[in-house]
Each structure stands twice: as C-alpha cells, then as structure tokens.
Amino acid sequence: KNEVEQSPQNLTAQEGEFITINCSYSVGISALHWLQQHPGGGIVSLFMLSSGKKKHGRLIATINIQEKHSSLHITASHPRDSAVYICAVARGSNYKLTFGKGTLLTVNP
Amino acid sequence: DVKVTQSSRYLVKRTGEKVFLECVQDMDHENMFWYRQDPGLGLRLIYFSYDVKMKEKGDIPEGYSVSREKKERFSLILESASTNQTSMYLCASSIRLEQFFGPGTRLTVL
Numbered sequence: 001k002n003e004v005e006q007s008p009q010n011l012t013a014q015e016g017e018f019i020t021i022n023c024s025y026s027v028g029i030s031a032l033h034w035l036q037q038h039p040g041g042g043i044v045s046l047f048m049l050s051s052g053k054k055k056h057g058r059l060i061a062t063i064n065i066q067e068k069h070s071s072l073h074i075t076a077s078h079p080r081d082s083a084v085y086i087c088a089v090a091r092g093s094n095y096k097l098t099f100g101k102g103t104l105l106t107v108n109p
Numbered sequence: 110d111v112k113v114t115q116s117s118r119y120l121v122k123r124t125g126e127k128v129f130l131e132c133v134q135d136m137d138h139e140n141m142f143w144y145r146q147d148p149g150l151g152l153r154l155i156y157f158s159y160d161v162k163m164k165e166k167g168d169i170p171e172g173y174s175v176s177r178e179k180k181e182r183f184s185l186i187l188e189s190a191s192t193n194q195t196s197m198y199l200c201a202s203s204i205r206l207e208q209f210f211g212p213g214t215r216l217t218v219l
Contacts, residue, residue, distance in 0.1 A: 031206045043199065043210040086152070090206045094165070095140045095159070097208065101151040 003027050005088050006100035013107050019074040020101045023087030026068065033097065034061050034072045035086040043086070046072070077107045112136075113211040115200055121217045127189040130214050132200030135162040141183035143167075143175060145196040146213075152199065158183055190218045 006025045013019055023032070034046045047054050047061040049070075054061050058077075063070040074081055087100040116131035134141065143155040144167075154167030156175040164175050166174055172194060176184045183202075195218045200211040 033206075033208070042212040043201075045207060045209070048207050088152075094155060095206065095208075096142075096157055096202050097152075099152040100165075101149065 002100070003098050004087055004089055004100040006085075006103050008103060009101070011034050011065040011106070012053050012103045013077050013105070015078060015109050016109055017077050017107075019081075019105065019107075021072045021085050021087075021105070023070045023072070023100055024068060025070075025087075025089050025098075027089070027098075029065075029068075029089040029091055031090045032063055032070050033090070034070075035088060037086060037102070039082045039083070046085075048096060074105075079107045081105060083106050113200060113202055113209050115198075115211040115214050117214050118212060118216050119197065119217075122187075122190050123219055124191060126187075126190050126218075128190050128216065128218075130185040130187075130200075130216070132183045132185070132197055132202075132211055133181055134183075134202035134209070135181065136204065136209075137180065138202035138204050138209075139180070141177065142201040142203070142208065143144055143173075143183065143185045144199045144201065145169070147196050155185065155198075160170065190216075192218050194218050 007022045031050045037043045044081040058075045084102040086102045088097040113134045141158045144152045146152045157165045158177045173188045198214045201208040
C-alpha cells in the first residue's frame, strides 16, 4: 500500500464546477504539500500546510491530522485549471517528500 | 523569486552513453533533489544532497550517481544509459520544508 493515496486518479469537470481532490496518508507527517503540474511543464507548489486550512484565490486546501486526510478544492473551475495535482508529505525534519501518484484534472469549457 | 534551472528540456541519448543532467538554483538552498517521474508511478526520489559534497540515496538510486561540488549546482549522472532510464527528470531545491522545482528534462534513451 502506498504511503500517500490520492483520489480520484482522473477527474473531468465543466467550467464553473466546484472540484475536490482527496489525499490520504498512512504515516505521521510534519507537513503536506499540494503541487500543480501543467502538461509538459514544471511543478509549482500551491500549498504547504500542517494544520487547518489555507486559501489562495479560488484554491482552498484543508488538512485533518487526526484522520490523516487532506483535500484540495477549486471553486469556479476554469479550463486553465486543467493540470495534474499532486499531494506530497514530509516526515519529521526530514526534507524528503513522499508523493501521491497525482490526479489529472480536465476542465472543459 | 526562487529559480531552479535544468540544463536541457529534451535530451536524446544512446544506450551505453554517459549522461549528465545539471541543475542550478539561485537561492543559496542547502537541500537539492533529483526525481524521476513516470506515468502511473508518480515522482520518485533518486538522490538527495543536504550540503556541498554530501549526498544520500533516495528510493531508486541504482544506475545513477550525483555530484555536488558547489552549493548552487547538483548534477545527476547516468554512468551507462539504458532504455529503462527513459523518463522525465526533475530537480528541486528546498529551504525548510518547501521545495522549488525545475522545469524538468525529458530524457529518451534509444
């Protein structure tokens, strides 16, 4: 079993829809990252969080440490949100990350 | 803004060749990483460096070596490239727990 599981693997939405991507992990962590990768592009860090909730524009990330679960929400989705979204966890003071396999999001106009 | 650059976006090499992938960061970060990304497998850590001349194996170090002679530069070396090393290679640097990624090098080994 992978230490970091994401769901769904693929997600297709219509423009304007509210989107949720889930991440579950099985180990104790010091921080969780949400990353975005556009086709052919590099990876951009969206959020790093260790508790609670963070918001940036239309993106919201939440984490429940007790349940070992995080969600990434996109409100009013747009075709430019189409990308792979990757969840990654950091353990202790170790800077190494363990990655989920990613969720491919396609937002149709 | 932090900038992490990689020497090539696309690279085609032949089986058995020695391949160098270079990564440079401009923010004086101590930690640098090399990953490969494959469909269905996600990102996997090849090697990690936490200081000049210091390195640590990641999850899949076989067939790779690294060099870090200067703080800003971290090189990944494929001693004898093989077709199963065809992949996207991503470099990252970090301060504390946040990592900054380069644009990636898509390597094809024929």
